[in-house]
Amino acid sequence: MIFCVMFTGIIIDTGEVMHVSSGRLTVSTSKLFPELEVGRSIAVNGACLTVIELNPAAESFSAELSPETLERTNLGLLRRGDLVNLELPLRFSDRLDGHFVLGHVDTVGELVSISRKEKGAVFRFRVDKKYSRYLIEKGSIALDGISLTIFNIRDGEFDVAIIPHTLEQTNLRLRRPGDKINVEFDVLGKYIEKLLPTSLLALPRQRAGG
DSSP, rough: OOOHHHHHHHHHHHHHHHHOOOSSEEEOOOOTGGGOOTTEEEEETEEEEEEEEETTTTEEEHHHHHHHHHHHSGGGGGOOOOOEEEOOOOTSSSSSSSSBBBBBBOOOEEEEEEOSSSSSSEEEEEEEEGGGGOOTTTTOOOOOOTEEEEEEEEEEEEEEEOOOOHHHHHHHGGTTTOOOEEEEEEEEHHHHHHHHHHHTTSSOOOOOOO
8 A cells, every 4th residue: 555655766667658738648558557547646757647547458547737747847848659767656565776756856957968888878967056956976866757876066967877777777768968857856955955944054064174
């Protein structure tokens, strides 16, 4: 039984977009379809949506896209045939292999470059500089719903290392520079920022040994 909606950023399947309009998205997924129910939550490219209709013949589900979702995510940019990352909510009996992801996308970032490596690749992304405070060296981030670790942070840009398995199992294998990516920053950092006094957050960092 699912007591709260939470994800881990470990993608279970890549579904294919069958239809998208201003207020509705339909995705096919033969792998996850047997587990879907009307009213159940599912993360699509990292955005938590609610299943409103099932089509057994096409092994597809439909979900509504609210104005807030369209404004905050890349789902409104999808076209028929696009692949989207899918994940079902975490159950308390599941292993936590990624990090806590709420499915509440904070902003849309941009893929800057891809450096192919012998084993995998390094993707560089950019977000608005106002979000730089949430970028922590070796910290967690969800990109299109994928739990990743960031490094080499500079001026709102950062790198993530993508192993071959992740490339194969997610839509990153089809991404190109200039593509828009859903970004959810680590919720722990956002709660800390909210709870700590503003005056304390504004204090300059003390040098080591100072």
